[in-house]
Amino acid sequence: MEEFFVKTKRKFQVIDITPNVREIVERAATQEGLCCVFIPHSTAAVTVNENADPNIGEDLQDALAKLIPEGIWRHDRIDDNAAAHIKAAIIGPSEMVPVKNGTLLLGTWQSLMLVEFDGPRERKVIVQIR
Amino acid sequence: MEEFFVKTKRKFQVIDITPNVREIVERAATQEGLCCVFIPHSTAAVTVNENADPNIGEDLQDALAKLIPEGIWRHDRIDDNAAAHIKAAIIGPSEMVPVKNGTLLLGTWQSLMLVEFDGPRERKVIVQIR
């Protein structure tokens, strides 16, 4: 198991973490298996999608912002970030990617992306290969 | 592999199952690996988020109820719970959590939560560690 940290800079951000995860997978030298990427936070998440056009990450954030407006939830009376929690629960904290020949078996247009819903913060990413 | 049962009491409910899963993981004594929590139902799901404020679970249910209204879908003509199926497909039936030093590696503000969309029912939860 390994971990690394990502500093997010804005409230809403999508950050390509494929290079970080790929380096861990290749160093582990597991020929075939599964790679779990886990975000131990409840206002950030991980997804897999295209990053060749970084607009897609911004579109995802815009879409979720329209669906889950800010400031109208019970938890906002305690800590003003309920929308971030709801979005993180929908996208989810983990992704599983197959490993083959010692490398991540992502599709041509797939990247692993940390999705920040309540930045800027320092976020931990845990990588476990099995 | 182990399983346990949860009796839900309301139509919409979010129940913290972390203690149940943690006990299974600690009894299994796997030092390092991955824990899969799987819900073998199609109108309930599992997610990971904060439960220190239980309002977050209620906010998640409210947000999904606004996005996926009841009674307007094809499946409602057969069995009046289409919205529950759609919500369960969005949240998903499984979560993967890393295991380290024989325990669940959840973040400080993370709990595993069974999400009931069509209760009250008895729900099975399957836990597999690898």
Add this chain to the structure above:
Amino acid sequence: MEEFFVKTKRKFQVIDITPNVREIVERAATQEGLCCVFIPHSTAAVTVNENADPNIGEDLQDALAKLIPEGIWRHDRIDDNAAAHIKAAIIGPSEMVPVKNGTLLLGTWQSLMLVEFDGPRERKVIVQIR
């Protein structure tokens, strides 16, 4: 690790891939473990839900189409399928299902379903058992 291909026929489609995955799992003869189903594409996804009534898949597509309208996103200026990317990120590219006694431990009303958001296309499905 094995893979198979599915030809989708419409722009929006939900295709039950349980028989394909079940055959791979039973041939692998792993008595107990986890089966990962991974879609190496960024405009299709995989989910688990009921297919006894195939309307549920169509309801899921309709619900997502209402929530994520077409043609209003940044990525649409480059490639006219931003909504497909956003939906695929929400549903996600992987599902984990427990394996017991050499077979998939799906619930009575659960099927594994490929969700096409930008068809018709040929889609690859990767199955890894651990």
